[in-house]
Amino acid sequence: MDFKAWFRLGAAQAGVFACGALCWAAAAAGHVATAVVCAVAGLILVNILLLSQRRRQSPVQRAPDATFASEQSRRRLSALVDETPSPLLLQEEDGRLIAVNRAARQMFDASSELPVATRWALLGPGDRLDSLRGQIDWRGGRYAIHKARLDHALLAILIDITPEVRAAEASALRDLLKVLNHELMNALTPVASMSRSALELIEDNTAESLALARGALGTVVARTEGLVGFVDSYRILTRLPPPDLKPVGLTPFASEIAQAFRAQWDPRGVALDLVSDVAGAIVVMDADQVRLCLTNLLNNAAEAAQDSPRPRVRLSLTLSERQVEVEVEDSGPGIEPAMAETIFLPFYTTKATGTGVGLSLARQILQGHGSSLMLRPDGDLGGAHFCFTLQRPANAANPWEAV
Numbered sequence: 062m063d064f065k066a067w068f069r070l071g072a073a074q075a076g077v078f079a080c081g082a083l084c085w086a087a088a089a090a091g092h093v094a095t096a097v098v099c100a101v102a103g104l105i106l107v108n109i110l111l112l113s114q115r116r117r118q119s120p121v122q123r124a125p126d127a128t129f130a131s132e133q134s135r136r137r138l139s140a141l142v143d144e145t146p147s148p149l150l151l152q153e154e155d156g157r158l159i160a161v162n163r164a165a166r167q168m169f170d171a172s173s174e175l176p177v178a179t180r181w182a183l184l185g186p187g188d189r190l191d192s193l194r195g196q197i198d199w200r201g202g203r204y205a206i207h208k209a210r211l212d213h214a215l216l217a218i219l220i221d222i223t224p225e226v227r228a229a230e231a232s233a234l235r236d237l238l239k240v241l242n243h244e245l246m247n248a249l250t251p252v253a254s255m256s257r258s259a260l261e262l263i264e265d266n267t268a269e270s271l272a273l274a275r276g277a278l279g280t281v282v283a284r285t286e287g288l289v290g291f292v293d294s295y296r297i298l299t300r301l302p303p304p305d306l307k308p309v310g311l312t313p314f315a316s317e318i319a320q321a322f323r324a325q326w327d328p329r330g331v332a333l334d335l336v337s338d339v340a341g342a343i344v345v346m347d348a349d350q351v352r353l354c355l356t357n358l359l360n361n362a363a364e365a366a367q368d369s370p371r372p373r374v375r376l377s378l379t380l381s382e383r384q385v386e387v388e389v390e391d392s393g394p395g396i397e398p399a400m401a402e403t404i405f406l407p408f409y410t411t412k413a414t415g416t417g418v419g420l421s422l423a424r425q426i427l428q429g430h431g432s433s434l435m436l437r438p439d440g441d442l443g444g445a446h447f448c449f450t451l452q453r454p455a456n457a458a459n460p461w462e463a464v
Contacts, residue, residue: 148219152190190215195431255281304347304429311339331363331372339380344451354426357419358389365393384450393444401436
């Protein structure tokens with residue numbers, strides 16, 4: 062407290078004392094009115110003194126209160142983050158990977174910063190959190206990844222989708238077993254019947270019955286070979302290796318696909334429109350697997366469009382900030398909305414000579430790339446319209462960075 066404040070305090074206290082003395086003297090002399098006036102003046106001075114003292118003390122008192130409230134809010138927020146059931150990871154500019162909350166610490170067996178071995182297993186050689194895309198598998202669980210930029214750090218939220226994945230896998234297995242049962246019964250029932258008939262004809266041992274037996278056995282052989290082809294198709298689906306992801310120049314890749322398509326389908330009257338605005342762009346993919354995926358889609362489109370008045374297939378490549386959208390359309394009859402999911406079932410086909418593997422394999426390939434094959438209802442050519450996305454490299458300087 063400075064000199065002026067001390068002086069004001071002393072003067073106020075002296076005034077109170079003087080008012081008190083005058084009040085006592087006036088009362089003793091019988092001057093009641095004067096005593097009352099002195100008492101009122103003394104009370105006013107007391108109130109002024111107390112008010113001045115409170116004003117000087119209140120900023121000092123309020124500051125600790127505000128600090129305490131701020132600390133309480135911080136602790137509540139910290140507790141809320143720590144109790145969040147989804148694991149939270151934070152990577153700072155220096156590359157350190159921090160397990161932010163309890164769920165992340167338990168998931169990665171780390172007290173705070175993830176060990177180098179754990180980081181390598183999670184992030185791979187790139188060692189950057191932004192390299193994680195879509196979903197990850199970790200210790201028997203499946204997690205969807207959502208990322209957010211926080212100033213100079215990157216936050217990743219890992220959402221456990223294991224129950225949903227398990228339910229989807231169980232449903233897919235039931236559908237697969239249903240299809241397998243249908244296909245196997247369709248193939249084996251006539252084989253058993255014709256084999257029995259051939260055996261009876263052979264027992265007759267006449268020229269006519271032996272000729273009929275040879276015809277029946279020929280049909281059995283054809284059906285058996287068809288069953289072997291069916292099993293080979295199933296083997297392809299179950300042995301698809303993980304994708305070998307590498308940067309690939311999209312323009313030469315698309316040109317190669319278009320050239321192969323035209324060599325096969327131009328003589329049959331099916332035209333291909335290649336619509337692309339991705340000159341020089343690169344994507345991260347397994348070129349062999351995506352080539353197989355696109356070939357299946359384009360061949361299906363060509364077969365569907367072949368009987369239309371103007372058979373036409375369109376392959377479109379559209380560049381966005383972080384990915385490339387790929388679309389395949391045809392001028393065929395299209396696909397009924399009710400069949401939008403059924404067509405992706407393994408071995409489901411509406412073609413007399415189809416295996417029912419193409420679309421299922423294409424979807425499986427794209428899922429391995431963190432993408433999904435979708436059927437859209439709005440094809441410009443009037444037929445089926447399939448689309449999917451491919452990711453650009455996370456460290457690409459610009460969308461047209463050449464390989």
